[in-house]
Amino acid sequence: MRVAAVDLGTVSSRLLLAHVEDGRIVESTKLTQITDLGQGVDATGCLSDAAMQRVIDACSGFVREIGAFAPDAVCTTLTSAARDAQNGDVLIEGLRGLGLHPQVIPGEIEARLTFYGVAHDFPERRIAVADSGGGSTELAVGSYVPGRPLELERVQSLNIGCRRITDRFLAGDPPASSQLEEASAWAAQQFSSYWDEVGERPDCLVAVGGTVTTLVAMAHELAVYDSAFVHLHELTTADVDACVDLMRVRTVDEIAQLPGIQPKRAPVMLGGALIIREVLRAGGYRSLTVSENSLLVGMATTVAEVLSGEVPAIGWTPELS
Known part of the structure; x- marks a missing residue:
């Protein structure tokens, strides 16, 4: 269909x-x-x-x-x-x-849809998924066995996103070190609260969203974006730190000129990179896997289930036209 x-x-x-x-x-x-x-x-x-x-x-x-x-x-x-x-x-x-x-x-439905989209590449495996967007970050831990409902242990949507953190903290162009520290501390506190309630953390952290895909493109200086290269690529804490260091001393216009960055995303890229860095740090991860199968894939699969007369695996039925 x-x-x-x-x-x-x-x-x-x-x-x-x-x-x-x-x-x-x-x-x-x-x-x-x-x-x-x-x-x-x-x-x-x-x-x-x-x-x-x-x-x-x-x-x-x-x-x-x-x-x-x-x-x-x-x-x-x-x-x-x-x-x-x-x-x-x-x-x-x-x-x-x-x-x-x-x-x-x-936010919880957004997290479930994203987890479902990601989990198709990790069947029967316990994973953590982070969806870092412009206004919020969704975090979910669980697993997916094809043919069964999702098994999610902890799902939370936090009001932390690249646009929100930029507007709230990063007023300078480039922002001052104190602004960067305040922004990082704000994100770290909320992410730490999430991970503290997870218990045993999955070995694999998967992240989706324009920030992480762009960070891969930046780290490898991709002149032309290559989704096949980016999908399921590993992004290390060292990669993220290097990207933050590269952007923190540059204006938005200068960031827009860096290889791998879409110019329209430049105003929020530093804020987004800070968020990803704090997700990794709070979770105790040295790397994450980047996925392009995000909310859209979960949504399309859910719609197909509804059209087939099945009960949606995520426990939510969308409105269709």
Whole structure:
């Protein structure tokens, strides 16, 4: 069957067009635009008109792609920025005007979808998954046995993301050392609280999101992004430290010129790298595995389950159009 999944996050708007057979994606196309929906939300509590228009413009293009793909169903979700914003209904009405059926999902559902997307590469293995986005970071520990519901031990969504930490702490360009230390301490405290309640930590930490994929591209100075190289690539604490050191003395414009960085992501990359560093430190990990199979893959697989009349493995049924 054909499935379309739209994920409207705090930094990026993404579309996945997937062919699903026997519960697995066998062919897919992914489109991503950096729309920075969450710009200013942490301070104002509202989505700006400009940010909403950027998302509407991106989704107008997505709708054309969806029409050409002719899927059996479409699922559209919004995450942290829309959860926080007082005026999220304005954006939702605009998306409905494009023919989409948007739904704002809770942080726990976001974590479950992401874990499900990642876990297909780690069947029957206990893993930890971190999804570091623009406004929040979702953490989950558990395992997945094909054909059974997810077994998750601890799932939490924390309001720590690259856009949020940048807006809240990193005012300088480049930020002062004291700002970097304050931002790191804020993230470290919350991540430590999560890991303290996990018990025995899984050997494998898997991370998803634009920050970690970009860190791999930075560490290896990829002039052209290579998803096959990035997917399931190991990112060490030394890699992350080197990227932080590279960016901390540079302005946003200078960061945008570094190999492996999309210029539109440059304003939030240092903040994102600090978050990944603190996730590793708090969990006691020396490295993590980067996955490109994130929320979109979990969503597409869940939609296929619903279309097949199955009970979704993540315990949540999406609205479809």
